[in-house]
Amino acid sequence: MNDISMRVRPGTATALIGRNGSGKSTLLSILAGLVRLSSGVLTTGRPGLTTGYAPEAFPALKLTAEDYLRGMGRIAGLCEAAGRSRVSELLATFGLDSFRSRKLAGFSKGMLQKVNLIQSLLIRPQLLLLDEPMSGLDLPAQHTLLDLLQELKREGTALVFSVHEPQIIEAMADDLYVLQEGQMLRTIHGAENLRSAPAVYIVYTELHPVAQQAVKAVPGVRTMQPAPDLSGISCTGLTVDQKMSDTCLQQILAAGGSIVSVKPLGGLGDLTEWMDPKDQIGSGRG
Structure with a gap:
């Protein structure tokens, strides 16, 4: 070890x-x-x-x-x-x-x-x-x-x-x-x-203020804040309950935004693969 x-x-x-x-x-x-x-x-x-x-x-x-x-x-x-x-x-x-x-x-x-x-x-x-x-x-x-x-x-x-x-x-x-x-x-x-409910962090190119407010109003949205600029392009970082992430993604795309990244947060959903007891190739430890 x-x-x-x-x-x-x-x-x-x-x-x-x-x-x-x-x-x-x-x-x-x-x-x-x-x-x-x-x-x-x-x-x-x-x-x-x-x-x-x-x-x-x-x-x-x-x-x-x-x-x-x-x-x-x-x-x-x-x-x-x-x-x-x-x-x-x-x-x-x-x-x-x-x-x-x-x-x-x-x-x-x-x-x-x-x-x-x-x-x-x-x-x-x-x-x-x-x-x-x-x-x-x-x-x-x-x-x-x-x-x-x-x-x-x-x-x-x-x-x-x-x-x-x-x-x-x-x-x-x-x-x-x-x-x-x-x-x-x-x-x-x-x-x-x-123990927190699984969430998703979505980074996308900034939308028109009206469209931004519509995304923010989606049930399950936890936070919305500016994200680090991507090559000079203003972006928004949005944290939303996992079960409502597809709705937010669809709304962002429909409003003309582009998805930069999607990352699971909180809960244990993104750790499921590490709770699978399946052996790893080449490993000899228990």
Whole structure:
């Protein structure tokens, strides 16, 4: 990985997106302390930071769900009574209470993912790292997980997760990083920039004032202001809701204007291609 710079703050959620092989899993492993840095600096900001980590791949072990989770609780520092209570609480929350004595080797992918998530939540971590947390989960389990993550976030936990589902980003994320082949391709900061309705920015040659006012009156127009001159030609920059962009384009052309550029803005519409898990040719990172 190269030229990665990011800051994760308490009580915020950071989303990592990119196709398979872009470096999301590697970055999460670095943050979890499982992969050493060859260069650069990783600082925690506080001593003794407690971290929960749910990797993308989770093995079907020969242990029962309860034995595995209680063992993980002991490793995390929970006493026997606290571990037993927390395991029971989370198994019930994810609908696995009746499967607690069954071996993980017989679990479905979705059930294994629930156990994977539970082990990362046994303690209330200050930093929670999740690699494709929705993978294999049915809709009720997705809602359960989102509720738990929102609660942790309110309590001050810093969340970092890789994801392919736009609805998860809109529900949780405060910051977003787009990765491509181990490099940071794009960043978006601020929940309002991730949840805003998709918009389009249109630059066109200036129209007669009457025609300009008619375009400005189109429903969904957010802003209209002078744009940088194009070879001495006066231009206008117009921001409009995506659903009304075709109407504006048609009206501009009908009034004799020329379209200089059209650029998607806001929302997640222009990031869809980076949430496609399809492998990138020649890439070997997860």
